Amino acid sequence: MLRQCEGSQAVAEAIGLCRPQVICAYPITPQTHIVEGLGALVKSGALANCEYINVESEFAAMSVAIGASAAGARAYTATASQGILYMAEAVYNAGGLGLPIVMTVGNRSIGAPINIWNDHTDSMALRDAGWIQLFAEDNQEAVDLHIQAFRLGEELSLPVMVCMDGFILTHAYERVDIPTQEQVDQFLPPYEPRQVVDPDNPVTIGAMVGPEAFMEVRYLAHAKQLRALELIPELAAEFKQKFGRDSGGLIRSYRADDAETIVVGLGSVNGTIKDVVDEMRNEGIKIGGVSICSFRPFPTAALSTALGRAQRIITIEKSLSVGIGGNVSHNLRMALPDRNTTVYTVIAGLGGRPITRASLKKVFRSALDGLLEPVSFLDLNLPVVQRQLERERLERRTGPAAEAILRDLNTLPAAVH
Amino acid sequence: MSGPQRVKFYQTGTFTVGNRLLDVSVRSVQSDRSRNNSLNSGHRACQGCGEALGARYALDAAMRAVNGKLVVANATGCLEVFSTPYPESSWRVAWLHSLFANAAAVGTGMAAAMRVKGRHDVRVIAQGGDGGTVDIGFACLSGMFERNDDVLYICYDNEAYMNTGVQRSSATPAAARTATTPAVGDQPGNVFGQGKNVPLIAMAHGIPYVATASVCDLRDLEYKVEKAMGFHGARYLHVHVPCPLGWGCDTGDTLKVARLAAESGLFPIFEAEYGEITGRRAIRKRVPVDDYLRMQSRFAHLFKGRGDPARVAMIQAIADRNIRRFGLVSEGAPA
Numbered sequence: 001m002l003r004q005c006e007g008s009q010a011v012a013e014a015i016g017l018c019r020p021q022v023i024c025a026y027p028i029t030p031q032t033h034i035v036e037g038l039g040a041l042v043k044s045g046a047l048a049n050c051e052y053i054n055v056e057s058e059f060a061a062m063s064v065a066i067g068a069s070a071a072g073a074r075a076y077t078a079t080a081s082q083g084i085l086y087m088a089e090a091v092y093n094a095g096g097l098g099l100p101i102v103m104t105v106g107n108r109s110i111g112a113p114i115n116i117w118n119d120h121t122d123s124m125a126l127r128d129a130g131w132i133q134l135f136a137e138d139n140q141e142a143v144d145l146h147i148q149a150f151r152l153g154e155e156l157s158l159p160v161m162v163c164m165d166g167f168i169l170t171h172a173y174e175r176v177d178i179p180t181q182e183q184v185d186q187f188l189p190p191y192e193p194r195q196v197v198d199p200d201n202p203v204t205i206g207a208m209v210g211p212e213a214f215m216e217v218r219y220l221a222h223a224k225q226l227r228a229l230e231l232i233p234e235l236a237a238e239f240k241q242k243f244g245r246d247s248g249g250l251i252r253s254y255r256a257d258d259a260e261t262i263v264v265g266l267g268s269v270n271g272t273i274k275d276v277v278d279e280m281r282n283e284g285i286k287i288g289g290v291s292i293c294s295f296r297p298f299p300t301a302a303l304s305t306a307l308g309r310a311q312r313i314i315t316i317e318k319s320l321s322v323g324i325g326g327n328v329s330h331n332l333r334m335a336l337p338d339r340n341t342t343v344y345t346v347i348a349g350l351g352g353r354p355i356t357r358a359s360l361k362k363v364f365r366s367a368l369d370g371l372l373e374p375v376s377f378l379d380l381n382l383p384v385v386q387r388q389l390e391r392e393r394l395e396r397r398t399g400p401a402a403e404a405i406l407r408d409l410n411t412l413p414a415a416v417h
Numbered sequence: 418m419s420g421p422q423r424v425k426f427y428q429t430g431t432f433t434v435g436n437r438l439l440d441v442s443v444r445s446v447q448s449d450r451s452r453n454n455s456l457n458s459g460h461r462a463c464q465g466c467g468e469a470l471g472a473r474y475a476l477d478a479a480m481r482a483v484n485g486k487l488v489v490a491n492a493t494g495c496l497e498v499f500s501t502p503y504p505e506s507s508w509r510v511a512w513l514h515s516l517f518a519n520a521a522a523v524g525t526g527m528a529a530a531m532r533v534k535g536r537h538d539v540r541v542i543a544q545g546g547d548g549g550t551v552d553i554g555f556a557c558l559s560g561m562f563e564r565n566d567d568v569l570y571i572c573y574d575n576e577a578y579m580n581t582g583v584q585r586s587s588a589t590p591a592a593a594r595t596a597t598t599p600a601v602g603d604q605p606g607n608v609f610g611q612g613k614n615v616p617l618i619a620m621a622h623g624i625p626y627v628a629t630a631s632v633c634d635l636r637d638l639e640y641k642v643e644k645a646m647g648f649h650g651a652r653y654l655h656v657h658v659p660c661p662l663g664w665g666c667d668t669g670d671t672l673k674v675a676r677l678a679a680e681s682g683l684f685p686i687f688e689a690e691y692g693e694i695t696g697r698r699a700i701r702k703r704v705p706v707d708d709y710l711r712m713q714s715r716f717a718h719l720f721k722g723r724g725d726p727a728r729v730a731m732i733q734a735i736a737d738r739n740i741r742r743f744g745l746v747s748e749g750a751p752a
Contacts, residue, residue: 021533022526051529055522056560063519063557067490067526070513073533075526093515197511197527199486199539204506206491206514208498 001178007139007169010176011078011104012037014143016047017184018102018150020076021191022068023052024061026083032106032170034078058083062090062101069099070205072198074150074191076101080166081108084122088129091159095130095221097206098194100153100160102146103131107267107318108166109351113402117352118166120266120318123295124327126161130221132228133296134248135266136164139174144247145293147179148235150188155231156224157194163295165268165318167352179243187242225297232294250299253306255281256288261368262310263289264303264332269316269348269355276360287364292328303335312342314367316360316378318349325375342367348378384408422669434474434635446478446639453480453509460507461499465668467632467658467675468496468546468573474632475571475656476510476542478639482646483540488527489513492520492545492554495580496573518553520545521561524568532567540646544571547588548578551615558615558653562622565650569642572615572653575660583663587613590683591735592728593715595663600718609731619653620692628688631657633675637698641688657684665714677709682736685743700745706733 003010012034015023023042025035041047051068055061058079065075079087084105094101110121123133134149136142142164149160164170195205209217229250236249246252254274256262263273270291280287290306292299307313313336315329324330326345333343344367349355359379366372384405392398434445446452455476462469480487488511491497497514500507515523524543531539543561545554550572561568577595578584584597591609594600598607619627625648630638638656645652659675661668678684679698683706686698707729710716719725719732740746 022529024526049533051533053525053529053564055525056556056563059519060522060525060557060560063515063522064526064529066515066519067513067523067528068530069526070515070523071488071527071530071534073526073530075530089516090519097515197488197513199488199511202509202511204501204508204512206497206512207501207503207506209503213503 001180003176003178004173005176006033007142007164007172007174008033008106009037010139010143010178011146011164012041013178014146015076016041017179017181018076018147018188019049019074019190021050021073022065022075023050024055024064024075024077025052026055026058026061026079032078032080032104032166034104034106034170058087059090062087062094062103065101065103066090066094066097066099069094069101069193070097070195070197072191072193072196074154075099076103078104078106080106081110081116081122084126085110088126091126091131092129094159096217098157098221098224100150100157100191102149102153102160102162104146105161105163106166106170107163115351118168118318119350119352120163121320121350123161123163124319124321127296127327130158131296132158132160132225132294134160134162134294135292136162136169137252137268137270137291137293139164139169139172139176140245141247142169143176143178144239144243144245147184147188148239148248152228152231152235154191156228158221158224158228163267168268177245183243187239228294229297229299229301248293250294250302251306252291252293254289254291256290256306256310258286258309259288260286260311261288261314261364262307263287263314263316263364264292264307264328265289265316266292266295266318266328269318272355272357272360273316276357276364279357279361280364285368295328298331298334300335303332304337307332307335307341308337310341312344312367314344314346314364314372316346316348316355320347320350343374344372345375346372346378347375353379381409432636445636446481447474447635449481452477453485455480455508455510456500457507457509459505461502462495463662463668465661465671466495466499467660467671468575469499470635470671471573471632471638471656471658472496472544474635474638475642475654478642479540479542479569479646480510482643484538486538487511487540487542488531490515490520490523490527490541490543492543492549493517494546494549495575496544496546498580517549519557520549520554521568521570522557524570525561525564525566528567541568542571543568544573546579547572547574547576548586550574551588551613552586559618559622562619562624562651562653565624567649567651569645569652569654572655573658574655575658575663577660577663579660579663588615591732592719594718595715605718606716609728616653616655616689620689622651623692624651624653625649626652626688626690628653629655629657629684629686631675631679631684631686632659633657633672633679634686634698637686644688663715665717666712670712674709674712677704677712680704681706681709682740682745683709683732685739685745687743694743697743697745699747700740703740703746706736
């Protein structure tokens with residue numbers, strides 16, 4: 001059914017259709033409206049046969065999900081930002097145990113400085129936790145990816161994060177087609193666990209594993225993710241057949257077939273990238289876009305095919321791997337058959353800084369002209385940074401940097417220095 | 418301890434835990450040949466481990482109380498490590514280990530799963546050592562209490578982080594030597610802090626059942642586990658389990674040390690329902706704390722040379738306060 005609704009609300013309804021049996025909710029650090037929506041569904045009885053547990057922290061949220069999933073229930077939670085870091089140890093644990101928990105990450109930045117707005121630092125921090133990570137481009141895809149996520153996770157016995165941009169998607173009102181219960185039931189069978197804590201067939205789960213077997217257990221997790229590289233496109237195809245629309249898959253190309261320049265991004269920024277691609281195509285520039293939906297497993301082969309002919313690749317990255325630059329470009333180099341392909345890393349949109357068409361176009365042009373640095377920061381106010389570095393050079397007790405930069409921005413006219 | 422111990426035979430006419438000569442109705446769970454052996458032999462606990470003993474009695478009693486329909490969440494720690502060196506496992510119960518700090522929350526999740534699956538017969542125990550309970554797992558524990566989730570949490574308190582080499586926890590008693598509170602300087606050993614009495618904190622949550630127990634009275638431990646399984650909602654059992662390695666006592670003296678902790682008043686044994694104390698185990702033969710402390714090398718600095726009578730007196734004051742507060746000695750004690 002077509003609805004005009006907030007992304008969080010749409011996801012809440014989609015999760016409800018997936019018949020979760022245990023939902024853990026922690027509200028702050030920060031949460032979206034997803035768990036609120038689900039709380040209402042459970043409390044009103046619209047979502048029956050579901051335990052909704054208000055926990056005392058994100059660490060507890062993931063831990064309750066671990067217990068529930070291990071005991072054979074379909075478990076779900078949502079988090080973002082500081083919250084996912086607070087649960088980090090349990091996130092790894094769920095990955096290591098191979099429990100098919102589904103978690104929404106309403107992507108936001110990580111402090112300090114404290115900031116509640118969108119970027120991808122939170123998911124990226126947990127990219128190696130053994131979870132599948134799927135990034136949604138818009139709210140329709142966010143809805144659809146959650147339905148696919150339960151199926152995918154449960155087939156492989158692996159947890160899945162569905163990442164959707166905080167605010168830009170979670171709080172945006174868009175037209176969304178919410179599927180029917182019959183459709184979802186047809187796609188997603190009841191959860192049949194591969195391992196289960198059951199007094200009638202008692203097993204030990206979570207044993208101490210030493211050097212003699214740890215490598216093998218970890219390799220198995222890797223092998224399962226490689227298996228997901230096959231399963232993700234299969235499920236997307238089946239989804240299309242049953243629901244009538246394209247959602248998910250490993251990657252999606254946009255006007256990239258003959259492109260000499262390809263822009264790669266994750267999540268909602270691909271919408272803006274496509275607009276700029278269209279503008280520049282109209283000017284006769286051979287440019288295209290590739291959206292990475294599955295960041296873990298990383299679709300190396302699919303990207304290799306999609307990017308193979310490009311002379312230059314520009315990654316638009318909403319997270320900074322401090323001290324080196326980009327996570328996406330770093331991974332992406334594994335997919336490039338030609339080592340001479342130029343890869344430009346553009347760090348953009350940190351802490352909610354808008355990524356505008358004008359700025360993207362400028363940076364793409366500068367790449368085409370060979371003027372772009374290998375790692376650059378979109379719309380960085382360099383003079384402000386330089387003034388702070390200068391203050392730190394001149395004086396020992398300069399105080400907190402974030403506050404100094406804010407003071408500079410608010411009080412000093414740009415021309416003073 | 419030096420020299421061979423004289424072996425005594427207690428069986429005839431006594432109420433000791435292993436006595437099978439008693440009437441069936443009053444035999445302990447552990448004396449029953451059909452006991453579950455929940456923590457089976459062959460595990461790698463140290464000789465004289467109080468925790469292994471406590472866990473075995475507690476889980477066997479629980480298994481009997483719930484007809485074998487039990488699932489267990491275990492925190493990281495000695496109990497987890499010595500029982501499950503891959504690919505071996507000593508557990509004859511459905512058992513899940515996740516992390517150090519989250520056993521209570523994992524228990525909550527398992528209980529929720531059983532409820533939603535209609536497995537109302539299945540009950541949940543979460544368990545851990547004092548580190549995983551009173552320190553790093555405390556937030557999850559309090560959350561489980563506050564929501565009154567249907568989980569019995571059992572803390573096996575050996576008063577320090579033994580698995581990692583005897584470091585201080587917030588359950589470590591005053592003056593005790595640990596790897597992080599060495600017996601050096603003017604005030605050797607652990608600080609005289611305010612203490613952290615988790616059974617009392619559990620009671621403050623108003624949960625259905627809170628009890629303390631000790632391996633010195635295994636019948637009492639069995640009774641309390643069975644009683645706890647008769648309640649639904651959050652329950653807490655705090656079991657005192659000496660660690661010969663960490664405490665520096667003889668491996669044959671585990672029960673004796675535990676008994677002196679109880680009989681001196683340093684470890685009060687009581688039970689409470691819905692926040693009110695309903696029973697206490699009276700001290701049969703009160704002993705000075707010296708008797709308890711002198712058996713353990715972790716307190717040796719209190720008695721070396723001219724000794725440290727001032728700080729021993731402070732420990733005695735803690736015991737005396739417990740005796741008054743919980744009414745552990747019948748004469749003139751508050752009811």
